[in-house]
Amino acid sequence: MSKDTDNEAPPEEQTSEQGGSAFEDLGSDVEPDISDDEAVEADLLGGLDIETTEEIDIPDRLVDQVIGQDHARDVVQKAAKQRRHVMMIGTPGTGKSMLAKAMSELLPKEDLQDVLVYHNPDDGNEPKVRTVPAGKGEQIIEAHKEEARKRNQMRSFLMWVIIAIVVGYALLIATRPLLGILAAGVIYLAFRYGSRGNDAMIPNLLVNHADQTTAPFEDATGAHAGALLGDVRHDPFQSGGMETPSHDRVEPGAIHKASKGVLFVDEINTLDIRSQQKLMTAIQEGEFSITGQSERSSGAMVQTEPVPCDFIMIAAGNMDAMENMHPALRSRIKGYGYEVYMDDTIDDTPEMRRKYTRFIAQEVEKDGRLPHFDEDAVEEVILEAQRRSGRKDHLTLKLRDLGGLVRVAGDIARAANKDQTEREDVLQAKRRSRSIEQQVADDYIERRKDYELTVNQGEVVGRVNGLAVMGEDSGIVLPVMAEVTPSQGPGEVIATGQLKEMAMEAVQNVSAIIKKFSDEDITERDVHIQFVQAGQQGVDGDSASITVATAVISALEDIPVAQDLAMTGSLSVRGDVLPVGGVTHKIEAAAKAGLDRVIIPAANEDDVMIEEEYEEQIEIIPVSHISEVLEVALEGEAEKDSLVDRLKNITGSALERQVGRSGTGSPSPQ
Numbered sequence: 001m002s003k004d005t006d007n008e009a010p011p012e013e014q015t016s017e018q019g020g021s022a023f024e025d026l027g028s029d030v031e032p033d034i035s036d037d038e039a040v041e042a043d044l045l046g047g048l049d050i051e052t053t054e055e056i057d058i059p060d061r062l063v064d065q066v067i068g069q070d071h072a073r074d075v076v077q078k079a080a081k082q083r084r085h086v087m088m089i090g091t092p093g094t095g096k097s098m099l100a101k102a103m104s105e106l107l108p109k110e111d112l113q114d115v116l117v118y119h120n121p122d123d124g125n126e127p128k129v130r131t132v133p134a135g136k137g138e139q140i141i142e143a144h145k146e147e148a149r150k151r152n153q154m155r156s157f158l159m160w161v162i163i164a165i166v167v168g169y170a171l172l173i174a175t176r177p178l179l180g181i182l183a184a185g186v187i188y189l190a191f192r193y194g195s196r197g198n199d200a201m202i203p204n205l206l207v208n209h210a211d212q213t214t215a216p217f218e219d220a221t222g223a224h225a226g227a228l229l230g231d232v233r234h235d236p237f238q239s240g241g242m243e244t245p246s247h248d249r250v251e252p253g254a255i256h257k258a259s260k261g262v263l264f265v266d267e268i269n270t271l272d273i274r275s276q277q278k279l280m281t282a283i284q285e286g287e288f289s290i291t292g293q294s295e296r297s298s299g300a301m302v303q304t305e306p307v308p309c310d311f312i313m314i315a316a317g318n319m320d321a322m323e324n325m326h327p328a329l330r331s332r333i334k335g336y337g338y339e340v341y342m343d344d345t346i347d348d349t350p351e352m353r354r355k356y357t358r359f360i361a362q363e364v365e366k367d368g369r370l371p372h373f374d375e376d377a378v379e380e381v382i383l384e385a386q387r388r389s390g391r392k393d394h395l396t397l398k399l400r401d402l403g404g405l406v407r408v409a410g411d412i413a414r415a416a417n418k419d420q421t422e423r424e425d426v427l428q429a430k431r432r433s434r435s436i437e438q439q440v441a442d443d444y445i446e447r448r449k450d451y452e453l454t455v456n457q458g459e460v461v462g463r464v465n466g467l468a469v470m471g472e473d474s475g476i477v478l479p480v481m482a483e484v485t486p487s488q489g490p491g492e493v494i495a496t497g498q499l500k501e502m503a504m505e506a507v508q509n510v511s512a513i514i515k516k517f518s519d520e521d522i523t524e525r526d527v528h529i530q531f532v533q534a535g536q537q538g539v540d541g542d543s544a545s546i547t548v549a550t551a552v553i554s555a556l557e558d559i560p561v562a563q564d565l566a567m568t569g570s571l572s573v574r575g576d577v578l579p580v581g582g583v584t585h586k587i588e589a590a591a592k593a594g595l596d597r598v599i600i601p602a603a604n605e606d607d608v609m610i611e612e613e614y615e616e617q618i619e620i621i622p623v624s625h626i627s628e629v630l631e632v633a634l635e636g637e638a639e640k641d642s643l644v645d646r647l648k649n650i651t652g653s654a655l656e657r658q659v660g661r662s663g664t665g666s667p668s669p670q
């Protein structure tokens with residue numbers, strides 16, 4: 001363990017550098033032949049020689065099952081030792097809650113305590129709180145129950161003796177009404193207090209850690225105040241001997257159940273501000289009294305003595321969560337803990353591929369019903385991991401989604417009574433497990449076809465087939481149209497189609513280029529730009545800026561644009577075409593819409609990982625400068641050539657720089 005935390009490189013990485021021992025965690029039977037480096041490099045399983053994933057050993061500790069996220073893993077191991085809080089920010093499904101659970105396994109279980117709540121004879125509304133070592137709580141309750149049972153037996157015995165004497169005496173001196181009433185009173189009292197007796201005063205075992213095999217892990221994501229901080233139930237019979245004593249109505253919160261363990265709160269910003277404030281107090285004090293959360297309930301009268309809540313908090317979420325969380329809580333975590341950003345992708349190395357193979361084995365074992373994957377099926381999943389990363393030589397770390405694919409493929413194989421999951425099952429699963437966005441995007445493409453809205457041939461002035469991403473994993477063709485009209489006052493750029501802030505900025509940048517190059521005096525013209533049928537989601541990002549520029553230039557110069565072409569790319573104010581996100585999905589969308597060619601930024605060339613079926617269908621044209629875009633997109637040779645020359649001259653220095661750098665744009669993808 002010390003090796004894990006003291007060294008930068010995690011254990012698996014260290015062993016890999018020493019040679020074949022990197023495979024130890026994958027089981028001794030599956031040692032690959034790593035003498036041939038090239039073969040290992042080319043192999044999708046990283047050199048593993050297995051028939052099915054069943055041959056792969058899965059590490060016992062959850063922390064060793066985590067794929068990638070080396071930094072977060074290191075932090076979790078360190079934080080577990082030092083008892084520090086951790087904030088994990090990143091995309092859903094990359095292993096945040098898995099790491100939080102893994103951390104609870106690393107904490108000592110010897111420190112665990114049970115918490116008991118007792119009736120307070122001096123003040124019924126302030127129950128007493130006592131802690132005992134884990135497992136002792138149950139014994140204490142048992143002892144109390146046993147004592148109460150004995151007392152009850154004795155009391156019942158005495159009660160029946162008294163009843164017998166009184167009834168006997170009453171019968172003896174016969175029909176005296178006063179004695180009859182007395183006998184009835186004694187019987188009533190005996191039943192009323194005799195049977196309940198001290199049962200009600202048995203302590204309440206609030207937190208029971210008797211059966212914990214590890215330190216506790218409590219997921220308080222989306223918890224309301226009572227579930228998070230504890231509550232006191234309402235008592236409908238608040239007096240008259242029918243009431244439940246207050247200590248028995250106390251309920252623990254996740255903060256109490258997580259004491260000496262891990263409290264995990266995803267989407268921390270969705271907790272209301274008062275709960276966040278109270279959470280902060282709990283962190284500071286290490287104990288927190290329980291009171292009724294509803295002001296109108298009798299529980300609100302009750303407040304226990306402080307209950308221990310000495311937990312480690314793992315707060316998780318995306319960037320928004322961090323920005324919107326209570327500043328004091330954030331600074332508390334920052335000051336007394338670690339902040340980690342989760343990776344979305346990881347380098348595609350043979351070692352990682354072997355770990356992804358193990359990931360499949362892990363998911364199959366976790367599910368418990370799926371047939372293991374054969375070699376071809378594993379290859380197909382790893383190919384999909386490459387594709388989903390959206391980056392050359394990377395694998396996606398959105399492993400919950402990839403796990404979903406594994407489960408659907410396994411289910412398909414199981415439904416067909418197969419012993420192993422095969423490549424065909426994975427391919428079928430890929431077709432079936434389309435995200436909502438993919439389904440909407442496909443539906444959108446179909447509808448556009450119905451109405452013949454997708455123009456994929458011929459030439460049109462001021463119309464360009466742009467490309468956009470919906471959600472994370474689906475592209476759509478989004479045409480942009482431009483029109484230039486005489487202006488009544490100073491010329492304006494008017495854009496419609498629910499543009500969001502970044503897209504609006506992109507339009508402004510494009511107009512800077514147009515102003516610079518155009519002979520026309522556009523200060524006296526209005527430029528109208530329409531994102532046709534942008535839909536509910538609107539347009540964000542600036543990846544449509546080369547599309548906008550082309551549409552406007554075409555409209556301004558009255559030169560038609562080829563419609564068998566789609567394009568995506570961001571544009572600098574000097575005309576450089578800069579990289580964008582989601583190129584693979586965008587190209588696939590263009591192919592699905594029946595387009596023949598697609599322009600992409602040269603800097604994105606390596607990120608393209610389109611499905612084989614589309615490779616034949618579409619020509620990919622990488623570009624680095626707007627002049628290259630126009631050269632490809634515009635029709636009408638003479639006008640086009642003079643225009644492109646003009647543009648090259650004006651932004652020539654930028655172009656030379658680009659060519660000198662062999663076509664890479666800005667380092668930061670948009």
Ligand SMILES: Nc1ncnc2c1ncn2[C@@H]1O[C@H](COP(=O)(O)OP(=O)(O)OP(=O)(O)O)[C@@H](O)[C@H]1O
Nearest residue numbers: 065066067092093094095096097098266399400403
């Ligand atoms: N890095 C990883 N290594 C191995 N398995 C992973 C990893 N990330 C995710 N998984 C798989 O996906 C499942 C869900 O991941 P997890 O709940 O930890 O994601 P998360 O980041 O907490 O997402 P969310 O924020 O939506 O809760 C895990 O139970 C595990 O099966």
